[in-house]
Amino acid sequence: MAKNVTAHEYISRAIEMSPLTQREIATMAGYDKPNVISMMKTGITKVPINKIPVLAKACGVDEKHMLRVVMQDYYPEVWEVLMRNFETESLNEEERELIRQHRASKDESFVKGSRSMTCAAADSSVAAAAAIVA
Numbered sequence: 001m002a003k004n005v006t007a008h009e010y011i012s013r014a015i016e017m018s019p020l021t022q023r024e025i026a027t028m029a030g031y032d033k034p035n036v037i038s039m040m041k042t043g044i045t046k047v048p049i050n051k052i053p054v055l056a057k058a059c060g061v062d063e064k065h066m067l068r069v070v071m072q073d074y075y076p077e078v079w080e081v082l083m084r085n086f087e088t089e090s091l092n093e094e095e096r097e098l099i100r101q102h103r104a105s106k107d108e109s110f111v112k113g114s115r116s117m118t119c120a121a122a123d124s125s126v127a128a129a130a131a132i133v134a
Helices: 008-019 022-029 035-042 049-059 063-074 076-086 092-110 117-134
Strands: none
Touching: 008 035, 008 063, 022 035, 022 049, 049 063, 049 092, 063 076, 063 092, 092 117
């Protein structure tokens, strides 16, 4: 299984892919100086959970994906408890594993510069999930 992307790797890549400057992103997030964004990119400071919605919007990335990456990196035990209690209960373990694999591949492709999974990979994931459910 692929290694999870770290929060600072994710935010760094998201900012690189954004059409906005770090200063513009910092301003949108309510920071006076862009050095806070630089510190998040390098991992010197953590991405504040309450800033994820505005940072995701400013960078043009999915808010839920950013939240998942940040929580898995900073608070993996808390994230596991939340997922165990709030993730869709109708999924069996095989379906959950497919979702984990899909998310891991999405993390890998994001770090490599692709904002989304390819259509072929999406079709493959959907077909595999449908086969399990059927």
